[in-house]
Amino acid sequence: MGLVNLRTVLVKAREQGYAVGAFNFVNMEMLQGILDAAVEAHAPVIIQTTEGAIEYAGIGYLAALARTAAENAGIDVVLHLDHGKHLETVMHAIRHGYTSVMMDASDRPFEENLSITKQVVHIAHMVNVSVEAELGRLKGIEDTLRVGDAQASLVDPAQAQAFVRETGVDAFAPAIGTSHGAFKFKGIPRLDMERLERVALLTGIPLVLHGASSVPADVVSKANAYGAAIKGTAGVPDDIMKQAIKKGICKVNTDTDLRLSFTAGIREELTKHPEAFDLRNILGPARQAVKAMVLNRIEVFGSAGKSSAS
């Protein structure tokens, strides 16, 4: 089974009211943890890399890992470019076998975002690659970039409708109040559900929630117990996530949860075994921690048993 595109997994998710997890990876162990969980749950899965991950690992390595992972998995696997900021990166990803790309020109004026996205859709669809785009802007750390309060904005539903109709994108990411990173809310977590409902109704296509990690308190305290200093964290609670999925979210981007699990796993091993220096003994348990986290997310998203491939 090779890699499939977003349409293959998201159209069914939208019809049946669940969401597919989109998990970021930067190395082999993270990817294996994600795939092990998805295979065990027989869940369709989206694996994705940012431009920053590509810069870190090299696109050839990441694409080859993904292809190998998908080959004998027996589930639907999508390889997606997360936050493609430049047309060149998007084209590069397509050439390297990515089956889906995000053209993220959400920091540019509406007309410019629309025109570049339309161009990407035109090219991508010729080679059966799906396209995601975004309107509005999330706060927090987006890949390597910090987006502050002043630059953040929520999506305008009427604009979203025009944008989706004119560009022909396959999935759309509306900014509705989440933020990237481990510090999503000050006070009570809140998403603009009315706005989400309106966007779902007006666009009629699968929607994507960015900045959607749960940032579990037990994982953060485990990291802190083994030497981390991570304070004031807040994620999207599971009940709010489930509501958002009911209202049209079909792809849930998850990066922070995996980073926290992976590093907490490493910290635990190094602290418990100060004599250890065999990487397999240190990264192996971290890979297991990623797997456990992904299984938990798949449960919340409702995608277990939903893979059509076998």
Ligand SMILES: [Zn+2]
């Ligand atoms: Zn994002």
